[in-house]
Amino acid sequence: MDSLTQACLGGALGGAVLGRRLGRKSIVLGAVTATLPDLDSFIDFGSAVAEYTYHRSVSHSVFVLSALAGLLTLVCARLPATRTIPTASWFWFWWLCLVTHPILDAFTTYGTQLLWPIASPPVAWKTIFIIDPLYTLPMLIAIIVALIRGARGRAVVIGLAISTVYLGFSVAAKAMVMAQVQPELVQRGLDDRPVMVQPMPLNTLVWRVTVIDDDRQLEALVSLFDERHTLAFDSFSRxxxxxxxxxxxxxxxxxxxxxxxxxxxxxxxxxxxxxxxxxxxxxxxxxxxxxxxxxxxxxxxxxxxxxAETARPDTSLLPALLKRITQPEALCPSDFGDRDRLLPDAECRPRE
Incomplete structure (x- = not known):
């Protein structure tokens, strides 16, 4: 997720765990702590591919971050200014603020190596876009309220609860889309092909479905409000x-x-x-x-x-994305570009 969201999550967790003991400091310290794993973005790994694939590895490992939480807890247990707070409270503060960062990242598409150094594939549950205001805003508003009124209230807990419910909704929404798409794939003989389902930018109502069929790349947009049996793929050369x-x-x-x-x-x-x-x-x-x-x-x-050079996202299509929630004809995958790769069997937006 983006740095603002990670800071909001850490700040809300910090306030929830130590707000009654540290007040506003708990929110600030939690926000700073939660952004630490992304410091690996400033490391030069020697090549573009290395930087791309080693990001979200060592610094996002639940093992490494758990060890760091334990180390910070030992430091707090020895310092006169911090040892008045129970050691267990410090551990939960550090552990939650650090470990929830990679876990939240794993809900996005990029890929997070949660179990490093175990050589397992990156984890990507693909249920939420890297920037989603509906997830971030409840925590941000709660943090602002807590900083103004003091961190001893329930604002951060309420903000956390709302955002967590929304994250759970994203998981349920993906399951609904997959249940809608799977029969169509079976009917088309594509059920044994690699399939990826992920949310479109800034929302969890419209989803992108990608199917790899050898030298073809099939793309479709699916809304939670679409009727059954309306899946329309645009087909691109791969x-x-x-x-x-x-x-x-x-x-x-x-x-x-x-x-x-x-x-x-x-x-x-x-x-x-x-x-x-x-x-x-x-x-x-x-x-x-x-x-x-x-x-x-x-x-x-x-x-x-x-x-390599890549095209910038076409932000002018955001209004069409909003319309796509209820209007299937409002937006197709090929509207974003790549028309030169569009194959004759495209369904959503056939070549002219």
């Missing part, structure tokens, strides 16, 4: 250029572990560019990387990965 190099190079292997099969590779001016199809929308993906270049003999050679 190139996988220089497959051998993808498999053999470190950058390709790392990106494959992190985002495959929701990726594609293509040639751009004698460079091999890999795009993460999970992050963004067709025609406006957030992350793409150059991992290879052709040498003078025309052979592919691995290079130190660097970020």
């Amino acid at each position: 190139p996988m250029a220089a497959h051998d190099m993808l498999v053999d190079s470190w950058g390709g292997q790392r990106l494959g572990w992190f985002s495959a099969p929701f990726w594609r590779s293509e040639e751009r001016d004698d460079t091999l560019v890999v795009t993460d199809l999970r992050m963004g929308q067709p025609g406006g993906y957030s992350f793409a990387f150059v991992i290879g270049e052709r040498d003078d003999s025309g052979q592919w050679q691995s290079v130190t990965s660097r970020s």
Whole structure:
């Protein structure tokens, strides 16, 4: 999630745990503590792919953060200014403010390595967009009230409760969308293909459904208010250029572990560019990387990965996204771009 949301979550938790003992300081300290895991964004890991895939790893491990919470608790137990507060209270303060950060991140699409150093795939439950005002605002309002009136009241608890209920709703909403989509996939013979369901920006009412069908990428938008049997896919080509190099190079292997099969590779001016199809929308993906270049003999050679050019999100479509909640024709995946990759069998917005 974004830094503001993480700070709000930490501040609300801090006020809930130690508000009666520390007052407003508990909110400020909790907010600062909750943003610490994202300091890994300032580490230079040596290449663009390394920075992309090592973010949300060590600093987001529940094991590492639990150990850090224990260490901070021992420090507080020894300092004269803080040991008047029970040790157990300090532990719960530090642990909740730190560990809820990666757990909340795991509800987004990016991928969080909760169990580092265990070599398990990144966790991504994909139930909430990285910025969702309906999740953040209850905690933000509660924190403002608590800072004005004092942190001893119930404002932060109420704010936490509302946001937590909303997060639970996002899980239920995804389950509803999956239940709506699954029969359609079975009918189309796509039920054995990789499927990704995630919320569209800033809401949990309209969802993006992505299906990888070999060299095709099927995209659909589904609203909780859609009628049954109205699923309409836009179909895009999904190139996988220089497959051998993808498999053999470190950058390709790392990106494959992190985002495959929701990726594609293509040639751009004698460079091999890999795009993460999970992050963004067709025609406006957030992350793409150059991992290879052709040498003078025309052979592919691995290079130190660097970020490739990507299109900016089309914010002018936000009103259409709002209409899409109740109007299926208001917005289609191809409206975001990538019309040159749109295949003739597109259903939502056929090629003209």
